[in-house]
Amino acid sequence: MTPTNRTEAFDAAERAMWQGRTEAYAGSFARLCAYPVEALLDAAGAGEGTRVLDVGTGTGTAAVAALARGARVSAVDADAGMVAAACARGIDARTGVLPELPYPDGEFDAVVGNFVLNHVGRPRAALAELHRVLRPGGRIALTTWSAKRGAGQDLLGRACEAGGAVPPSYLPRLDPAEDWPRTAEGLAQLLGGAGFVAAEAAELAWDHRAGVEEWWSGAAGGVATIGLVVTSQDPQTVVRIRRxxxxxxAEHTEAEGRLALPHIALLGSGRRA
Known part of the structure; x- marks a missing residue:
């Protein structure tokens, strides 16, 4: 498979993975992804009167938080269901697929992307597009998952492995030529390579607290890569995975049966010169 075909296959698999999953995502992993939002907006300098673009808005969590700060917010997402959910929360959201956005050059003072860079087949081209829509002096802030993982991130994957799950062949697989080191240094270098100055990145670590059924519902609902793995199995294997x-x-259970799930992510930021 050529690099172009691998990238097209990755993007197509990502689009298919999220289609029709809005409700399942909102009821499960959306709370997890909400944790870094305030730090993300701080890093982007989002505040009163700031023109903010939330790219990959999902159900609109970061966009709603930016609105609460008095920012003027626009948002895009590749999935029509996510766009509808964001619009229902009062966000000016539209469908847009990186690396092509429906905005003119220099339109925004700040761009934020909360766990979106890991879902695009051409991350460097995506960053070039985000650079284009920022005004000179505007700031970008992005979160993405780190190569270093918290123990809570592996819970569902360990259950799949122990239950005998076989990952399907259609999982999204990034072209190695498009990949980059999933470390703070790697993210800072990626931002710098896209033309952002004063690029920096750091790890974020937190314990996500969720109910046993809530955390399972994301995977059972087909959300994200782990959801593709679970929902592609035969019924007997799913029973074993759940067991x-x-x-x-039990390794992560605390008071009142809640799970405390350690997670690690990266937060990167920079400025258009």
Whole structure:
């Protein structure tokens, strides 16, 4: 498969993975992804009167938080269901697929992307587009998952492995030529390579707290890569995965049966010169 075909296949798999998953995402992993939002907006300098673009808005969590700060917010997402959910929360959202956005050059004072860079097949081209829509002096801030993982991130994957799951062949696989080191240094270098100055990045670590059924519902609802793995199995394998999941949850259970799930992500930022 050529690099172009690999990238097209990755993007197509990502689009298919999220289609029809808005409700399942909102009821599960959306709370997890909300954790870095305030730090993300701080890093982008989003505040009163700031023109902010939230790219990959999902159900609109970062966009709503920016609105609460008095920013003038626009948002895009590749999935029509996510766009509808964001619009229902009062966000000016439209469909847009990186690396092509429906905005003129220099339109925004700040661009934020909360866990979106890991879902695009051409991350460097995506950053070049975000650079284009920022005004000179405007700031960008992005979160993405780190190569270093918290123990909570592996809970569902461990359950799949213990339950005998076989990952399907159609999982999104990034072209190696498009990949980059998933470290703070790697993210800062990626931003710098796209023309952003004063680029920097750091790790974020937190314990996400969720109910046993809530955390399972994301995977069972087909959300993200782990959801593709779970929902592609035969019914007997799903039963085994769930049994292993319940067993492994004991490692993370705290008061009142809630799970405390350690996660690690990266937050990167920079400025257009």
């Amino acid at each position: 292993e999941y319940d067993r492994l949850c």
